[in-house]
Amino acid sequence: MTCARYVHGYSPRESVRLGDQAQTLADLLHGDERYPSGALVLEAGCGTGAQTVILTRKNPTAQFVSVDIAPESLEQASRAARRVGANNVRFEQADLLQLPYSNGMFDAVFVCFVLEHLSAPLRALTELGRVLRPGGTVTVIEGDHGSAYFHPESALARKAIQCLVDLQKQAGGDALIGRRLYPVLCEAGFTRVRVTPRVVYADASRPEMVEGFTRNTFNAMVEGIADDVRRKGMMDAASWRQGIADLHRAAGPDGVFNYTFFRARAQKAV
Amino acid sequence: MTCARYVHGYSPRESVRLGDQAQTLADLLHGDERYPSGALVLEAGCGTGAQTVILTRKNPTAQFVSVDIAPESLEQASRAARRVGANNVRFEQADLLQLPYSNGMFDAVFVCFVLEHLSAPLRALTELGRVLRPGGTVTVIEGDHGSAYFHPESALARKAIQCLVDLQKQAGGDALIGRRLYPVLCEAGFTRVRVTPRVVYADASRPEMVEGFTRNTFNAMVEGIADDVRRKGMMDAASWRQGIADLHRAAGPDGVFNYTFFRARAQKAV
Numbered sequence: 307m308t309c310a311r312y313v314h315g316y317s318p319r320e321s322v323r324l325g326d327q328a329q330t331l332a333d334l335l336h337g338d339e340r341y342p343s344g345a346l347v348l349e350a351g352c353g354t355g356a357q358t359v360i361l362t363r364k365n366p367t368a369q370f371v372s373v374d375i376a377p378e379s380l381e382q383a384s385r386a387a388r389r390v391g392a393n394n395v396r397f398e399q400a401d402l403l404q405l406p407y408s409n410g411m412f413d414a415v416f417v418c419f420v421l422e423h424l425s426a427p428l429r430a431l432t433e434l435g436r437v438l439r440p441g442g443t444v445t446v447i448e449g450d451h452g453s454a455y456f457h458p459e460s461a462l463a464r465k466a467i468q469c470l471v472d473l474q475k476q477a478g479g480d481a482l483i484g485r486r487l488y489p490v491l492c493e494a495g496f497t498r499v500r501v502t503p504r505v506v507y508a509d510a511s512r513p514e515m516v517e518g519f520t521r522n523t524f525n526a527m528v529e530g531i532a533d534d535v536r537r538k539g540m541m542d543a544a545s546w547r548q549g550i551a552d553l554h555r556a557a558g559p560d561g562v563f564n565y566t567f568f569r570a571r572a573q574k575a576v
Numbered sequence: 577m578t579c580a581r582y583v584h585g586y587s588p589r590e591s592v593r594l595g596d597q598a599q600t601l602a603d604l605l606h607g608d609e610r611y612p613s614g615a616l617v618l619e620a621g622c623g624t625g626a627q628t629v630i631l632t633r634k635n636p637t638a639q640f641v642s643v644d645i646a647p648e649s650l651e652q653a654s655r656a657a658r659r660v661g662a663n664n665v666r667f668e669q670a671d672l673l674q675l676p677y678s679n680g681m682f683d684a685v686f687v688c689f690v691l692e693h694l695s696a697p698l699r700a701l702t703e704l705g706r707v708l709r710p711g712g713t714v715t716v717i718e719g720d721h722g723s724a725y726f727h728p729e730s731a732l733a734r735k736a737i738q739c740l741v742d743l744q745k746q747a748g749g750d751a752l753i754g755r756r757l758y759p760v761l762c763e764a765g766f767t768r769v770r771v772t773p774r775v776v777y778a779d780a781s782r783p784e785m786v787e788g789f790t791r792n793t794f795n796a797m798v799e800g801i802a803d804d805v806r807r808k809g810m811m812d813a814a815s816w817r818q819g820i821a822d823l824h825r826a827a828g829p830d831g832v833f834n835y836t837f838f839r840a841r842a843q844k845a846v
Contacts, residue, residue: 452725453834457756459722486727488779489830499781503834507773509758560759564723564773566834 331519332360334504335447335567336418343367345413349395350402350434351375351420355383361416362392371412373400402430410439418447421490425478431494438574444496446570450484453566454524456556462541463556466528466549469540473531484568496572506565508557520557524565528553601789602630604774605717605837606688613637615683619665620672620704621645621690625653631686632662641682643670672700680709688717691760695748701764708844714766716840720754723836724794730822732815736798737823739810743801754838766842776835778827790827794835798823 339361341347345368352358352372362370372395374380380397387395400406403426415434421427434444451471456463474481483490491499508515529550535541541549556563609631611617615638622628622642632640642665644650650667657665670676673696685704691697704714721741726733744751753760761769778785799820805811811819826833 450725452729455720455722455755457759459752482729485725485832485834488781488832489727492830501777501779501781501832503775503777505773505775505836507771509771511758511769511771560762562755562758562771564755564836566775566836 331506331523331567332357334506335569336361336416336445337364339364339416339445341365341368341414345369346371346411347414347416348373348407348412348434348437349416349418350430351417351423352383352397353379353419355379355386357416357418358383358395359386359390359392362387362395363390366394368394370395371398372396373398373402373405375399375401403433405433405437407437409436410442411437413439413442415442415444417445419449421446421487422448422474422481422483423477423479427480427483428490428494431491431496435495435574440574441576442574444491444570444572444574446487446491446572447567448484448487449481449565449567451481453484453564455564456553457560457562458552458555460549460552460555462545462549463552464549465541466535466546466553469535470528470531472540473534473538484566487568487570491570491572495575497575499570499572501568501570504567504569506563506567508563509561510559516557516561516563519565520561520563521554524563525550525553525557601776601793601837602627604776605839606631606686606715607634609634609686609715611635611638611684615639616641616681617684617686618643618677618682618704618707619686619688620700621687621693622653622667623649623689625649625656627686627688628653628665629656629660629662632657632665633660636664638664640665641668642666643668643672643675645669645671673703675703675707677707679706680712681707683709683712685712685714687715689719691716691757692718692744692751692753693747693749697750697753698760698764701761701766705765705844710844711846712844714761714840714842714844716757716761716842717837718754718757719751719835719837721751723754723834725834726823726826727830727832728822728825730819730825732811732819733822733826734819735811736805736816736819739805740798740801742810743804743808754836757838757840761840761842765845767845769840769842771838771840774837774839776833776837778833779831780829786827786831786833789835790831790833791824794833795820795823795827 347368347370349370349372352374358372384397415438424430451467454467471481488499488501506519508520535546555561617638617640619640619642622644628642654667685708694700721737724737741751758769758771776789778790805816825831
C-alpha cells in the first residue's frame, strides 16, 4: 500500500492500547453497526483486529472480509478472531488503493481509524466505492485530534498534542480528518452522506472514561511519540514532561477531557 | 450586580441573534427540561427572555421567577412573555451574588448562558445553592468558545475567535467555562453533578444548522466584536476581514463547523 507509515499502532504496548481503546469506545462508535443476514462486508484496514472481533460478533449472520496492508497486523487480527471463535471473517492482504476485488462485489464497507493515516484518503474512498454495489453503504469512523480540549487549560499540553498532529502530517496522514469526512465523502462520489459527531467526555463522575479513554487511550497515544519528539527536537524535555503532566492533570479529580470522533454513513448511488 | 459587563447581548441586532439562537438551540439544550407541577423555579439571569418563553411554555404547571440585573433586559423579557401569553412567570430585578430570597425557597434553579459573563461564577453558584431547597436541582447550560473548530482550517478565523475569548476575559468573564462546569459545581458544594456535552455539528446536509447556528449565531457573534477588535488593535483590518470570510467559508457547501455546549445537572445535598 502506498499509504503513509503509521504514527502509532505497531509496538506491543500500542496493541494493548488499541485493544483498550476498542473496548471502551466500541459501543460509542459502532455498537449500533448492524448488517443484514448474508451481507458481504469489507472491513478496510482492519489492523490488529480490534474492531473485527466486535463487528463479527455483533453481526454473526453477515460475512466479513477484513483486509490490511501489513502481514504482521493480519496475523494478530487472525489470532484475535480465532480467540473469540469468529468464523464469519476471512483475512486478506490488500492495498486500499488497488483492491483485488471486482466492481460492486460488496454490500457494505467499514473503515475505522484508517483514513487518518493515508496520504490519499480521497483515492482510497473512490477505490472502496468501486468495489461497493450500487445502493451499498460505507461507514467511516475517524477521530480528530484538533477536537481535544481539557481543563485545566495548558499551552504545553496543547503543544504536545500538536506534535502528534505534526508527526502524522509528516508521515503523510491527517490527524484532523474527522471534521472533513463530509466533504471528502461527497467528493468521492457518495450520496446521502450523514455525519454524526460522537463525543467522549470524561470527568471524575465517569471514572471508566477517565481511565479507559483519557489515560489509557489519548494520553498513552501522546506519550507514545516521546522518542520522535525528542529525536526531532520538537519540544525540549522539560516542556514535554510538563505537557504530559498537564494532560494527566486533566484526568485528575477536578479535571475534564473532551474529544470528538466522527461517524459517517453514505451510500453508493444506485 | 458586580458581574462583568456583557461582551454581547445588548444591541438590537444582538437581540434578534439571541432570539434565533434560542429557537435553533432550545431543543438541543433544554428541550427536555421538565419541572413537576407546582414547582417554584428560579431562572437566574434571564436576559431578554429568550429561554424564559420556552421554559414557561414547556412547563405550564410550574411557577417561574426570572431575574436579571439589567432593567432594560427585564423589560424586553416581560414583553416577550406577554407576547406568548405566559402567565406562570414573574420578573424581578436581582443580583445573582446577593439574591433577595430566603434560604431554600426554590425547588429548582435554571442558569443558561450566564456564568460565562461573571467574574465570580463560584460565588454565584454558592448563592444560588443557598436559595435552593435541600434535594433541589440546579441546571446550568454554557457554551465553550474553545470547542469551536471547523473545515477548512484557518489560523485567522481562529484568531478572530480568540479575540472574542480575550474580550470576554478582559470584561471579567470566561468564554471557556463550559468545560469546567463539573469542577465549579463540585466546588460550590453541589452533589450528583452530571455534565453532558451537547454538540452542534453543521455541514451542508443540515442547512438549518448552517443557517441558524454557524451563520446567524456563531459567526454573527464574532462579527459583533468588530468595533472592539479594531479600537483595541487586536487584529489588523485585512486579517480580521479574512478571518471572518474564513468563518463564513466553513458555512459553505463543503464547509463544516463544530461547537459544544455543556449542560450540567446537580443537586443540593439533602
